[in-house]
Ligand code: G
Ligand code: G
C-alpha cells in the first residue's frame with residue numbers, strides 16, 4: 001500500500017525515466033537504434049529496475065500511466081539532434097493493446113514529441129499478440145500505415161509461432177537472451193540449431209530483421225555473425241544508460 005502511494009507521487013513528479021541500450025550491426029559495429037527501458041529514478045533509493053515495482057504498479061492500475069510517461073520522455077529525448085537518427089524501441093505490454101485507442105494515443109505522443117513515426121518501433125511479446133487478435137492486427141496495421149513498426153520481443157520463450165511473422169505486420173524479431181547465453185556453452189549445439197532456423201525463416205524467407213539480445217561475449221557475437229544474424233544488443237556493446245550511445 002505504501003508503494004502504491006509512492007508510485008502515484010512518483011508519477012506526478014516525473015520520476016519514471018528511460019534508460020537507453022544501444023542496438024548494433026554485428027558486422028561493422030554501427031549503432032542502428034536503442035531500446036528504451038523503464039527505470040524509476042527514486043529520490044532516496046536511487047535508480048530502480050522494473051522488477052522492483054512493475055508488478056505492484058500493474059496490480060494497482062498505474063502501469064499504463066507509468067509507461068506513457070516513459071514513452072513520452074523516450075521519444076522526446078530521441079527527437080533531439082544529438083541522439084542521432086536511429087530508431088528507438090519501446091516495450092508495449094498486453095495492457096495497452098487491450099485499448100482500442102492505443103494507436104491514436106501513440107501517434108499523438110509522437111506528434112507532440114517531434115519524433116518521426118518511422119523512427120519508433122514497438123516491442124511486443126507473444127502474449128500481447130494473443131490478447132485479442134482482431135484488435136491487435138487492426139492496431140498494428142494502422143500504426144504501420146502511419147510509419148510505426150513493430151517487433152516481436154523475447155522470441156523463443158513463448159509459443160514462438162513463426163506464423164505470427166507472416167500473418168501480422170511485424171518487421172523485426174528479437175531472439176531471447178536465453179538462446180544467446182547457450183551459444184558458446186556445452187549445450188551450444190541445440191541453441192545454434194534453433195537460432196539458425198530462426199534466421200533462415202525470419203531473415204531469409206520473410207525479410208524480417210533479427211536482433212539477438214543479451215550478447216555478453218565476443219564468442220557469442222562471432223557465432224551469431226557467422227550464422228548470418230545482422231543485429232545485436234547486450235552488455236558487450238553497452239548497458240542501458242540514461243543517455244543515448246555516444247552522448
Ligand atoms: O530493463 P530490464 O533492465 O531490467 O527490464 C526488465 C523487464 O522489464 C523486461 O522484461 C522488460 O521487458 C520490462 N520492461 C522494460 N521496460 C519496460 C517498460 O517500459 N514498460 C514495462 N511495462 N515493462 C518494461
Ligand atoms: O524483456 P526485454 O527483452 O525487453 O528486457 C530486456 C532486459 O534484458 C533488460 O532487463 C535489460 O537490462 C536486459 N539485458 C540487456 N542486455 C543484457 C545482457 O547482455 N545480459 C543480461 N543478462 N541482460 C541484459
Ligand code: MN
Nearest residue numbers: 035091123153
Ligand atoms: Mn524488449
Ligand code: NA
Nearest residue numbers: 153154174213
Ligand atoms: Na526481449
